[in-house]
Amino acid sequence: MTFALAIHGGAWNIPDGAVDAHRRGLVKPLTDGFEALRKGASALDVVELAVRLLEDDPTFNAGRGSHLNSAGALELDASIMEGTKRRAGAVAAVDGVRHPISVARRVMEDSPHVLLVGAGARRFAKRVGAEMCATSSLLLGRELARWKRIRAGERHLVRTEFSPHAQPHGTVGAVARDRKGRLAAATSTGGTQDKAPGRVGDSAIVGSGTFADDRRGAASCTGWGEPILRAVLAKTAVDALADGSGPEAASRHALRELARVAGFGGLILVDRRGRVCARFNTPRMARGLADSRGLAVMVERKERWR
Numbered sequence: 008m009t010f011a012l013a014i015h016g017g018a019w020n021i022p023d024g025a026v027d028a029h030r031r032g033l034v035k036p037l038t039d040g041f042e043a044l045r046k047g048a049s050a051l052d053v054v055e056l057a058v059r060l061l062e063d064d065p066t067f068n069a070g071r072g073s074h075l076n077s078a079g080a081l082e083l084d085a086s087i088m089e090g091t092k093r094r095a096g097a098v099a100a101v102d103g104v105r106h107p108i109s110v111a112r113r114v115m116e117d118s119p120h121v122l123l124v125g126a127g128a129r130r131f132a133k134r135v136g137a138e139m140c141a142t143s144s145l146l147l148g149r150e151l152a153r154w155k156r157i158r159a160g161e162r163h164l165v166r167t168e169f170s171p172h173a174q175p176h177g178t179v180g181a182v183a184r185d186r187k188g189r190l191a192a193a194t195s196t197g198g199t200q201d202k203a204p205g206r207v208g209d210s211a212i213v214g215s216g217t218f219a220d221d222r223r224g225a226a227s228c229t230g231w232g233e234p235i236l237r238a239v240l241a242k243t244a245v246d247a248l249a250d251g252s253g254p255e256a257a258s259r260h261a262l263r264e265l266a267r268v269a270g271f272g273g274l275i276l277v278d279r280r281g282r283v284c285a286r287f288n289t290p291r292m293a294r295g296l297a298d299s300r301g302l303a304v305m306v307e308r309k310e311r312w313r
Contacts (some may be wrong), residue, residue: 010183011044011298012037012040012044012057012277013277013283014033014040014061014179014180016029016032017293018273018287025066029306032064032293033294034295035060036295037304039060040057047185048185049185050183051189053183054191058195059108061179061181061195062106062107062195068198070145070195073196074198076201076204077204078204081142081197082197082198082202084101084107084198085193085195086211087108087191088193088219090191091189091221093220095115095217096111096118096121097122097212098122098124098128099207101132104129104138104139106137108195110128111193113132117135118131153200178230179194182219182277184279188221190220190221190279192225193217193227194216196216198210207232209228214239215232216228216232218242218244223246223278224244224277224278225277226241226242226244226261226275226277230272231272234265234272235270235272237268238261238264240265240274243261248279255284255286257276258285261274262286262288271289273292275296282298283296285305293306
């Protein structure tokens with residue numbers, strides 16, 4: 008059976024000086040995840056593994072390296088979904104956890120719920136033995152400096168987050184098909200720059216940021232969360248596979264729907280046959296694709312896998 012993996016590190020205007028770091032940051036999650044698939048790991052285990060590695064990399068806006076909200080706090084969002092029974096778990100506006108994606112999986116497997124938020128999500132994480140941490144261990148100096156500049160009046164750092172002049176850091180995600188034909192998707196983020204306390208974007212919302220269905224495909228999205236929510240982008244992309252269209256056509260359809268609500272972002276998509284793709288309408292997107300024919304990491308728009 009064909010197995011495949013796609014990962015992303017955000018769709019936005021990655022500055023020239025950060026391109027190499029984004030390429031490097033994708034290599035280990037892609038190679039480790041693909042090797043696990045080769046050895047027979049489940050798609051669900053692999054997307055969690057890949058996203059955990061991306062959450063640990065300060066290059067990206069997830070886990071360590073997340074944006075501060077307007078109150079100077081870190082609030083993290085994540086979701087995970089498997090396509091066989093369409094089980095899902097998510098956390099939103101949670102702090103003090105090392106790996107939000109793993110807490111989201113525990114919500115799926117160890118609770119009757121799909122989404123837990125804020126203090127309730129943190130209490131759940133502690134109860135199930137998730138790795139807790141101090142906010143200071145996730146906060147980087149670059150994020151504190153940016154927050155101080157915004158407080159001093161540099162509001163353009165917020166307004167232009169996805170424009171050609173922006174310098175935010177990207178949401179992360181993964182989609183996979185394993186040897187048994189099972190599909191899974193996972194997404195994690197620190198949210199948008201200077202977001203309001205309690206703001207939740209698409210990354211924690213099943214159907215918008217993350218979706219998986221073994222009969223069709225799996226998707227993980229990245230970009231400006233509010234339009235992605237309104238486009239229900241992940242499910243829009245997966246549903247577009249229903250008529251037999253491949254991932255390339257389905258992802259084009261999904262981005263047309265995103266454009267209808269003036270959205271900016273991208274997605275990775277794998278179908279039930281194990282075909283993968285990445286598509287975006289921002290200046291750059293950090294993405295990695297892998298199947299039995301090879302692996303590639305890309306950032307530039309002009310780069311093609313094959």
